[in-house]
Amino acid sequence: MRHRFLLAVLVVLLVAGCGGGGGTPEATAPSSPPPSAPLPPEATPSPTRTVPPKPALRPLPAKLPAGLVRTTGTKKVALTFDDGPDPAWTPKVLDRLKAAKVTATFCVVGTQVRKHPGLLRRIVREGHQLCNHSWNHDLDLARRPVSEIRADLVRTNREIRRAVPDAKVPFYRQPGGRWTAEVVKVAKQLDMRSLHWTVDPQDWAKPTAATIEKRVKRSARPGAVVLLHDGGGNRSATLAACAKVISGLKRDHGVARLT
Ligand SMILES: [Zn+2]
Numbered sequence: 001m002r003h004r005f006l007l008a009v010l011v012v013l014l015v016a017g018c019g020g021g022g023g024t025p026e027a028t029a030p031s032s033p034p035p036s037a038p039l040p041p042e043a044t045p046s047p048t049r050t051v052p053p054k055p056a057l058r059p060l061p062a063k064l065p066a067g068l069v070r071t072t073g074t075k076k077v078a079l080t081f082d083d084g085p086d087p088a089w090t091p092k093v094l095d096r097l098k099a100a101k102v103t104a105t106f107c108v109v110g111t112q113v114r115k116h117p118g119l120l121r122r123i124v125r126e127g128h129q130l131c132n133h134s135w136n137h138d139l140d141l142a143r144r145p146v147s148e149i150r151a152d153l154v155r156t157n158r159e160i161r162r163a164v165p166d167a168k169v170p171f172y173r174q175p176g177g178r179w180t181a182e183v184v185k186v187a188k189q190l191d192m193r194s195l196h197w198t199v200d201p202q203d204w205a206k207p208t209a210a211t212i213e214k215r216v217k218r219s220a221r222p223g224a225v226v227l228l229h230d231g232g233g234n235r236s237a238t239l240a241a242c243a244k245v246i247s248g249l250k251r252d253h254g255v256a257r258l259t
Pocket of ligand 1: 133
């Protein structure tokens with residue numbers, strides 16, 4: 001009797017619920033998942049940075065720092081060739097220098113020395129001077145922490161001396177001429193003088209050989225340090241200008257090795 005009564009109550013409740021008219025609270029759909037339900041997946045967080053962010057670059061000074069070598073100290077001018085050694089151009093530049101019986105300073109890049117140690121040996125064998133031009137031509141090197149500057153310069157000199165043991169590297173030249181007092185100081189601590197220039201015909205921007213020649217002739221003064229390139233791109237115009245540039249400088253000023 002009792003069971004039949006309960007069944008009747010249940011039927012009434014179910015009918016009422018299906019009719020949508022005032023169902024019990026339990027019968028309505030829950031508006032939020034029960035606490036035991038798994039939480040919806042969250043957006044995947046970005047991976048945690050394991051390398052600390054690089055320190056900000058120090059600003060470039062408004063003018064060139066003190067302590068740069070910018071002239072030869074005599075009336076004669078000096079030739080400098082940057083960004084090699086390069087197998088396409090350096091041998092030909094060396095041939096031109098040999099033919100003109102002059103020596104130059106080669107500002108070499110560490111990664112190029114690693115690839116072409118034989119060219120570095122030829123540069124030294126033929127009496128030219130070496131200049132450290134950073135490991136990988138880092139235009140911002142002088143703006144980095146001092147420890148990074150030092151590591152770069154030391155690594156480059158080590159590569160130079162792997163090719164030529166006991167090589168003298170009396171100069172450092174900052175890529176792009178973007179000097180800071182800090183890089184000058186580190187170079188000095190490593191027994192290198194910081195070598196800038198006085199004549200820049202911008203041969204890297206690939207003007208014609210005639211333009212390179214004209215620019216050098218126009219701005220060369222006694223004691224000038226002339227910047228040219230034997231690497232870092234197609235140097236056919238520089239090469240084509242070499243013979244006339246060198247003979248003109250020899251005639252007007254004399255060409256000497258930096259001391
Ligand atoms: Zn350079």
